[in-house]
Amino acid sequence: MSVIVEQLTKRFTTGGTPAVSDVSFHAPSGAITTLLGPSGAGKSTLLRLIAGLELPDSGSVRIEGIDCTHLPVQQRGIGVVFQSYALFKHMTVRQNIAFGLETRRLPRADVEARVDEMLRLIQLEDLGKRYPTQLSGGQRQRVAFARALAIRPKLLLLDEPFGALDSRVRVELREWLHSLHEQTGVTTLLVTHDQEEALEISQHVVVLSEGRVAQAGPPEDIYDRPATPFVASFVGGTSVLRGHVRSGRAEVGTLVVQAPNSAREGEAVHAFVRPHDxxxxxxxxxxxxxxxxxxxxLKSVGGYVKVLLKLPTGETVTVEVPRSEFENLGVVEGDRVHADVRTATVFLGDFAI
Structure with a gap:
């Protein structure tokens, strides 16, 4: 069950800057597609347009080949999970999961069986009689997933579902979501600004910038082959260095990297260099x-040391060195060092980032 978005545009004020502008992409059937971008990029607005919680000014949304652009939410066959859980505090876990089923007036036996199935799926079989306030944040979010999945949606929409959780629980739930998706196979759209989250659990990534699609494709393409300077700067914690083409190479400060084949002598370049490269x-x-x-x-961060390297041009570059390798390096603050760039993404031209 795929989702096709075509030329979707949404303004919240007449004549104002669009929150979403001419957005088109294809979310593959059975995959997790992540909408990735900084705050204000239009991610949540786009998800709400797909859900039917907002109506577009123009463009279309097709779910499983059906034009759903103007269909009400309840006719789109979707489940939604929000960052805030949105559980009913006066209902038990079982009652929360059963809510969507009961509104569809299913037989009581079918509702109970489905709730039991969902509790097993989220591994909370013994907590069905508890109330949301008696659960941890991670457990509440699992219940929110179960409630969304209980109605057997064609499409699962996740709006920053782990945003309110601490880093350890986020990592645990990312792995849990990966396993959950393998079991259910439901087509999923995930909104996040967390690059690691997007690259780890997605099969398809749509990078948004100022309401537009900057690049869409497999996570490997987004990371290894960024199509625009914005994507190169946003994904992977890059340092941006400016320079010029000299003798077929891009000279950026005192660093030298491979220039694009189309580069002309003396042409301005921007090199995007990741800390581990x-x-x-x-x-x-x-x-x-x-x-x-x-x-x-120098700053020790877990298993690596972060080195801030200042170039003679005044520009700075962040380098990440594994701790074992750093101990053999034997440098301290103030030392002068050689630096070789293993790989970099280079764009031609002089432009603002």
């Missing part, structure tokens, strides 16, 4: 070889 080396004592930069700051 730079290798540092301490020059031997007494050497007269030129160095790349100076270690401005």
């Amino acid at each position: 730079i290798k540092l080396a301490k020059p031997p004592q007494g050497t007269s070889e030129p160095v790349t930069g100076r270690v401005e700051r």
Whole structure:
């Protein structure tokens, strides 16, 4: 069951800047498609348009080949999970899960059987009689998933479902959602600003910027082959360096990277370099070889050390070095080092990021 969005546009004020502008993409059947982007990119508005909670100014939404653009929410066959859980506090877990089934006037035996099935699916079989206030945040979110899935939706919409949870629980629920999707196979649209979340659990990613699609494709393409400077700067924590083409190479500060084949001599370039794509080396004592930069700051972060490298141009680059490798490197703040760029994404031209 696929979702096809075509040229969707939504303004909240007459003549104002569109929250969503001419958006088109295809969410594959049976996959998790993530709408990824910074705050204000239009992610949640787009999800609400697909859900039928907002109506577009123009464009269309097709779910399973049916034009749902102007259908009411209850006729779209969708389940929705919000960041705030939206559980009924006066109802038990069982009653919350049963709510959508009961509004459809299903036989009591069928409702009870489906609730039992959902409790097993979310691994909360023994907590059916509890109220939401007696559950942890992660458990409440699982109940919200069960309530959305109980009605057997054709499409599951998730609006920042882990946003209110701490980092440890977020990681746990990401893995749980991956397993849940493997069991149900329901087509899913997920809204998030968390790149790691998007890249880890999605089969398809739509990157949004200022209400428009910046790039859409498999996570590997988004990360390894960014199509625009925005995507290159947003995904992967890149440092942005400016320079020019010299003898077929892109010289950015004291770093040298491969230039695009179409580059002309002297043309301006922007190189987007990820922290783990730079290798540092301490020059031997007494050497007269030129160095790349100076270690401005060191910060140990879990299994790696974050190095802030200042180039002679005044630009700074963040480098991530595994702790075991850093111990062998033997550098301290203030040391001058060599830096080799393993790979970088280079765009031609002089433009604002």
